[in-house]
Amino acid sequence: MNKDRLNKSSDGGKAPMIRNGTNTNNAQKTGTRTTNFDNLDKDALFTKIQELRFVKAELELYLDTHPGCRVALDYYYQTIDALRDLYERYSAYGAPLFASEVQGDTWSWVDNPWPWHRHGGIDGRGEE
C-alpha cells in the first residue's frame, strides 16, 4: 500500500484541516494549514505531524477542563482525523513513529536514528 499511497494524486473526500480556525490570516500567510497532504514529502509530513499533534495536545488539555465545549470537541475530531491520515502517510516511508506501525520483514523499530540523534545515526559513538 505504501508506494501507491505516496503517489496518489488526491483523496478529495478527506476532511479539510481546521476549517474554522481562529487565526486564518496567519495560516494563509505561513501556509501551515492545508486541505490535503498529497504534496508533502517525508520531512514536510513530519513537520505537519508535529504541528497537529501539538494542536491535539492543546485541545486535550482544554477539553479536560471544558468537557462540554462542542466547538473544541469538533476541532479535536478534525485534528485527529487529519493526524490519522498523516501518520498513515508517514508510516509508508518505513520510519515508524509507533512500534505498531512497523511493516515488512524486519523489526525496523530499532533502526537509527532515535529522536535525540542529530545526523540520522549515532553521533560518533561507534555505530557501524
Place this chain on the structure above:
Amino acid sequence: MWIYEKSLQHPVKIANPNPRLAGIIITALGGPDGELGAAMRYLNQRYTMPDGRVIGILTDVGSEELGHMEMVASIVYQLTRNLTPDEIRAGGFDKYYVEHGAAIYPASASGVPFNAMAIASKEDNLASITEDLAAEQKARAMYDNILRLSDDPDVNDAIKFLRQREIVHFQRFGEAMEILKDKKF
C-alpha cells in the same frame, strides 16, 4: 514522546482494604527497587547507548515500568480506601497517613522518599546494563518478599504479574548485554 493508554497493563481489583499491606507495597513504587526508579533508570540510560536494539529495549522496558507505577499505585489506592483512624493506627499506616493521607507518594516502606541515588546511569554501557540486570533481580526479590508478607489473593495476583515481568526484563537485558559484547562496544 509518550502516549497515555487509559487502562492498567494487568487488572487490579482488590476486595478488602488493608493499610498494613499498603504501607509495605508502596516501596514497589518509590523504594530503592521500585518501579519509579526502574523507569527513570532505563529511560535515562538510553541516550548514550551505541546500538538501536539496546535503545529499543531500554525504551520499551522503561515505558512498561511507567505502566507498572500505575499498577502499584492502584494497589495502594485500593488497599487504603474507607479507612477509619483506628484502622490506620492499627495497620501502622499512621506515619504515612499524617503526611499524605491516602494520596499516593513515592517512598519506601520504611518512609524514605524516592531517591535517585537508587539508580545508576553510566556512559560505560556495560556498567549500565549490568546495573539493569541487578535491578531486575532486586525488584524480583522485593516482590518475593511482598508475596511472603501478603495473604490477599487479589493483591498477590497483581504482584505475581509484576514479579514475572522482572524476569522477562532480566532476560531481555541479558540479550542486550550480549549485543553490546558482540559489537565490542
